[in-house]
Amino acid sequence: MSQYEAAQQLGTRFHALLTVGDWDGIRELLTDDASWTLPGDNTVSGTAEGADAVVERAKKIASYGLHFELLHILVSRENMALSLHNTARRGDVRLDEHLSTVCRLRDGKIASIETYLSDVAGMDAFFV
Template sequence: MSPDSADPTIPERFLAAFQARDWETLRGLLADEITWTMPGTGTISGTAHGADAVVHRARHIAGQGLHTELLHILVGARGAALSLRNRATAADGRQLDEYLATVLTTRDGRITAIDSYLSDVDGMSAFFTTP
């Protein structure tokens, strides 16, 4: 690992924990003061504050039957971006098919912020809504 780049194993471990629904491991990667911002108006939109709220959001997202495909991991000086494709079908037939960048800011081996950028904000908002 270059001294000018973040630890590339953190985004790999983050995604592996999310896909395995291993919430304890996911929680261990997060700084206590973490925030996760998500655009839109859905039930997962806005900013989650704190590690417990971030895990709660991840559990909610995973609970909707989300299939996440990793396209790329891009490493920067202060973190990494995960290029992903998310797909899911709700019980009532609503579908989600979006590309996103999940940007992880890291410090001292922990994730301090997550910022999500979506290809279909309206589609995500419609999928993650309370019927």
């Protein structure tokens, strides 16, 4: 399997585990020192440091009832990114955003995640 196929497979697995809430499975995909940075000023913004904190962030995001639609998996020479369309509704507040979650890989695992959003203000309004 090529490095590109391995990165694509890792992205597919990460998304699948996220959509079903398999937190132990996600933890297995992460290096112990993994981090996840999200923009904005809300309950899920900032940087989660360490694999357990990354899993807790994923749990918190999922707890808001998001639908994670995978549009594309993009690969570079050494890393991969998920192109997603996330939607959710909480009362009168609605989330409808496009994002790219860039994963830097190390030894076949996710070492860091940085998320880029199309609507930071919308995310701030939703995740309160």
